[in-house]
Amino acid sequence: MGRNQSGIRTRQRIIDATRALLAESGLDGTTLAAICDRAEIRAGSFYNLFDSKEDAVLLVVREAIDAVDPDPAHVGTDTVADLIGAYIKFVTGEPAIARIYLQVAVNGGMSDKPIHDRVIAHHQRRLERFRDAALRADPTADPERVTLDTEILLATLHGLAFRSLLDDEFDFSGTASELIT
Amino acid sequence: MGRNQSGIRTRQRIIDATRALLAESGLDGTTLAAICDRAEIRAGSFYNLFDSKEDAVLLVVREAIDAVDPDPAHVGTDTVADLIGAYIKFVTGEPAIARIYLQVAVNGGMSDKPIHDRVIAHHQRRLERFRDAALRADPTADPERVTLDTEILLATLHGLAFRSLLDDEFDFSGTASELIT
DNA sequence: ACGCTTATTGAGCGACCCCTCAAGTTTTGA
DNA sequence: TCAAAACTTGAGGGGTCGCTCAATAAGCGT
The missing domain is CATH 1.10.10.60 (Homeodomain-like)
Structure with missing residues (x-):
């Protein structure tokens, strides 16, 4: 049943x-x-x-993240700009949930093994999608270099998100848009 | 007495x-x-x-941050590279305390007004020191532009620190060194 | 050496939290 | 229709935590 x-x-x-x-x-x-x-x-x-x-909280957070996915079916047609746009949309459109995600990642990620692994895995998937999109845009680029640049790009996005989630005055989408070249 | x-x-x-x-x-x-x-x-x-x-915890964190200050007297002789170096030194030299700072900033900064204000003020002071150092290096630069670039640089450092504090495998100092130009 | 201040202790308060479970009620599918 | 499965409830268990306070002891300046 x-x-x-x-x-x-x-x-x-x-x-x-x-x-x-x-x-x-x-x-x-x-x-x-x-x-x-x-x-x-x-x-x-x-x-x-x-x-x-915790299960209920994590479910809510996951739903909110999935809701802004530019390529839910994972077909592989999203561009770096799309992915940055989705990130901006999540942080500015659902700031409260983004705050929760940050708190869960920081608190759980430090002391709770399962949470830690999920956060790392989530980052890894995101890194790969950004990198794959960058490589689709320029297949001649050095993959090693692209991976490093992507890691730095994601770090900047996280840092700006962190900044704006703590300080309502901060213009996240304006600053983050600077990263789309 | x-x-x-x-x-x-x-x-x-x-x-x-x-x-x-x-x-x-x-x-x-x-x-x-x-x-x-x-x-x-x-x-x-x-x-x-x-x-x-909380007072005892914050005192310990403050002591650890002050301990790596490249210009404790605030004379104004530190370069951007010095400041990035101090940031790297703190994160790699005192990762446990850096984790605590991150947790305090995220948890307290979200719900505790005094903590929130202290975190914002601390960021503001750091932003100004980085920006002043950048302007000393190139006094002809557009201050507006330098401020924005500094905000992005700090966000990247925070994001990379966040990444490495959650994932011991991550090479923080190597990646962060890329930012020194 | 004395009196005021500071330090230390032991006992415990009160608030909050996540979660459990036996016992009844409703829903479901055959 | 009816039994099994799923659902709901009321009551409460078990634990942690930050913090308080009256009473006693120790330190200090004069």
Whole structure:
């Protein structure tokens, strides 16, 4: 037997409640009690559908990242400009969720092995997509050099995102656009 | 009346214990109980000398950052290469403390106003030192443009540091050295 | 040597957190 | 229709954490 309709609805309510809370109150404010209050369920129901609070948070973050993917099917038609654009879109369009991702990556990535591995793997995939796009644009380039340049480009994007997520005054999309050549 | 010799010694033992714990067990492992255990004191003594646990942690981080300053007296003789070198020295020489700084900046900077303001102010001071050094090297440059370039340079350094603090495999000093032109 | 200040201790407060589980209710598919 | 599976609830377990405070001890200037 699979999942009941009731369970599917509840699951969606939990996800919506989690997303809203993350945006409104940040990671600290997104406690299990707060999620359950907003979803109008009891903690037991939550744990009937998720293994841990962390799972729900990570799901919300993943959905938000996937939502801006310029090439969801991974056909290989995206350009570096597309990928930078998607990055900008995520940070400026979903700043609250981007903040959560940053917090999860920093906190979990430092002390939680599974989280750490997922963050590294995510970075690796992103690095490869950027590099492949750069090599499609100029197949004669030295792959070694392109990889290094891509690593630096991504670092700059992360640094600028970091800066703008801490300081609302900072013009992220303007500065990041400078990187599209 | 001032502080007793005994208090000064205890204060130093607390600082040493905090620094050692931050390096060994990270921010999460650096609980008040752990600090007090290692310093061989009771919690009450800690609070006779510090207002909060956070104060001790921030003090340790500040000391480590100040220790690599290429121009502690702020005379204005440091070059951009010096400043990048100091950044590299901090990240590669004190990776554990650099991790703590990153965590404090991300966590506190998101939800704690005083911490947020300190992080922003610290960035601002660093930005100005890098920019002033760049302008000393080339006084004819457009200050507006130099400021933007400096902001991007700092973002890249932060991004590379972020990368290497999460991934021990990453060659931070090699990649960051590419930025010195 | 004395009195004021500082230091230290032991005991414990109170808040918050994630999560569990037995017991009932609803949904589902055959 | 009916039993098995899925769902929901209410109550609460178990733990960590930062921090406080009255009482006692030690240090210090005069």
